[in-house]
Amino acid sequence: MERSNAVPTARRHPRRRPEHLAEDLLDAAAIEFASHGYDGASTRRIADRAGAHQPQINYHFRSKEHLWRATVSRLFEMMALQLRRQVDEGSSVGAFSDAIRRFLRFSSVHPELNRIINLEATSPSSRLDWLVATHLDPLHRMVGSAWAALRASGEGADLTADEVWELLTSYGALHFANAPMLSRLQTSADGDPAAEAHADSVLRLLFPARMPGPR
Amino acid sequence: MERSNAVPTARRHPRRRPEHLAEDLLDAAAIEFASHGYDGASTRRIADRAGAHQPQINYHFRSKEHLWRATVSRLFEMMALQLRRQVDEGSSVGAFSDAIRRFLRFSSVHPELNRIINLEATSPSSRLDWLVATHLDPLHRMVGSAWAALRASGEGADLTADEVWELLTSYGALHFANAPMLSRLQTSADGDPAAEAHADSVLRLLFPARMPGPR
DNA sequence: GTCTATACCGAGATAGAC
DNA sequence: GTCTATCTCGGTATAGAC
Numbered sequence: 001m002e003r004s005n006a007v008p009t010a011r012r013h014p015r016r017r018p019e020h021l022a023e024d025l026l027d028a029a030a031i032e033f034a035s036h037g038y039d040g041a042s043t044r045r046i047a048d049r050a051g052a053h054q055p056q057i058n059y060h061f062r063s064k065e066h067l068w069r070a071t072v073s074r075l076f077e078m079m080a081l082q083l084r085r086q087v088d089e090g091s092s093v094g095a096f097s098d099a100i101r102r103f104l105r106f107s108s109v110h111p112e113l114n115r116i117i118n119l120e121a122t123s124p125s126s127r128l129d130w131l132v133a134t135h136l137d138p139l140h141r142m143v144g145s146a147w148a149a150l151r152a153s154g155e156g157a158d159l160t161a162d163e164v165w166e167l168l169t170s171y172g173a174l175h176f177a178n179a180p181m182l183s184r185l186q187t188s189a190d191g192d193p194a195a196e197a198h199a200d201s202v203l204r205l206l207f208p209a210r211m212p213g214p215r
Numbered sequence: 216m217e218r219s220n221a222v223p224t225a226r227r228h229p230r231r232r233p234e235h236l237a238e239d240l241l242d243a244a245a246i247e248f249a250s251h252g253y254d255g256a257s258t259r260r261i262a263d264r265a266g267a268h269q270p271q272i273n274y275h276f277r278s279k280e281h282l283w284r285a286t287v288s289r290l291f292e293m294m295a296l297q298l299r300r301q302v303d304e305g306s307s308v309g310a311f312s313d314a315i316r317r318f319l320r321f322s323s324v325h326p327e328l329n330r331i332i333n334l335e336a337t338s339p340s341s342r343l344d345w346l347v348a349t350h351l352d353p354l355h356r357m358v359g360s361a362w363a364a365l366r367a368s369g370e371g372a373d374l375t376a377d378e379v380w381e382l383l384t385s386y387g388a389l390h391f392a393n394a395p396m397l398s399r400l401q402t403s404a405d406g407d408p409a410a411e412a413h414a415d416s417v418l419r420l421l422f423p424a425r426m427p428g429p430r
Numbered sequence: 431g432t433c434t435a436t437a438c439c440g441a442g443a444t445a446g447a448c
Numbered sequence: 449g450t451c452t453a454t455c456t457c458g459g460t461a462t463a464g465a466c
Contacts, residue, residue: 042441055442058444064443
């Protein structure tokens with residue numbers, strides 16, 4: 001294992017009396033799972049990062065797998081919070097675009113969710129089954145019907161709903177999830193500044209007629 | 216660790232006398248690294264999958280890290296072989312499109328490369344540094360100058376070279392790398408059949424004027 | 431070059447004192 | 449709820465017979 005930079009080195013003996021240890025553990029778990037994948041992440045490091053002991057994880061969550069699910073569900077809840085105004089509500093281009101901007105803004109602030117999803121996306125597992133059934137499929141349906149409504153009213157580029165889904169998740173959100181790599185290839189890719197610019201890029205692909213603007 | 220389906224169960228005692236054990240180990244390593252990430256992959260399973268013993272890996276390659284680099288380099292060589300006619304050669308739309316089709320065809324047959332790249336893309340590591348410096352940066356430059364030439368001659372959509380790079384790798388290649396997830400969301404995503412259709416989708420985004428064709 | 435045996439470490443999980 | 453101690457397992461790597 002490569003453990004380049006030591007975790008914030010939680011002080012050893014005196015652990016501390018956290019109001020919300022469970023929350024802290026979930027925060028730490030998100031980072032570790034996103035960086036090393038499920039198999040590669042270790043509950044020891046997660047506990048360390050949260051300033052807790054490793055057995056606390058088994059106490060507060062039942063197992064590593066339960067911790068993973070709780071972590072993912074929490075990230076989805078945070079995203080839903082940031083989206084509030086749902087995608088399927090207004091079928092207007094404005095509402096749809098607004099939802100996309102919120103989604104991408106969230107993805108730039110919390111790239112962990114898309115990272116975790118992408119780590120699981122490449123090989124079948126019970127985690128992937130759960131992820132799709134519990135979280136992704138409902139979202140996919142919402143986006144699909146919203147796009148269908150737009151297309152029916154003559155708006156939007158000539159793309160299928162599945163193509164739009166992939167554009168949003170792969171091209172759109174991965175821009176932030178893969179920032180460590182992209183920043184090594186390009187001038188700058190991570191951080192908030194580029195978030196709105198990338199959203200513009202996505203929207204230009206989806207609505208070329210509306211946003212032909214030069215760069 | 217979740218080890219859902221047992222590896223082809225290499226016969227135990229009688230190992231075999233392989234012509235190219237190293238090649239077999241690299242094939243097996245590609246699959247395991249792509250499925251579980253560097254940390255999650257185990258040299259035992261890789262050896263098992265190749266019908267070899269675990270210590271053989273340390274004999275033929277120096278370490279797990281060396282095995283990983285050899286695996287990645289081999290996949291890039293296979294891709295270069297499939298691309299043969301280089302991207303930067305002709306600056307015509309036809310040559311560029313042809314290269315993209317070859318790239319995506321390779322990605323659909325060997326999704327392991329894009330999977331491995333994506334696994335490393337999300338967090339800094341010495342492996343990511345090596346990957347970018349050795350393999351990705353040269354490719355990125357080639358694509359960049361090829362696209363610049365096209366744009367200079369008035370061809371192609373209003374996209375920056377970096378946007379094109381992300382469209383090709385994230386939207387384009389990930390379609391195949393993430394097939395296990397996408398196939399659970401959509402009607403069908405993996406396998407060769409959809410490869411050309413997805414290439415059409417990518418090219419339609421890059422050259423809307425030329426390929427406005429309905430679906 | 432191939433195999434067995436094994437060293438050594440870190441993983442997840444549990445028991446039980448506090 | 450928190451902590452220490454510890455169990456068991458699987459990880460990478462090495463030594464050495466063949």
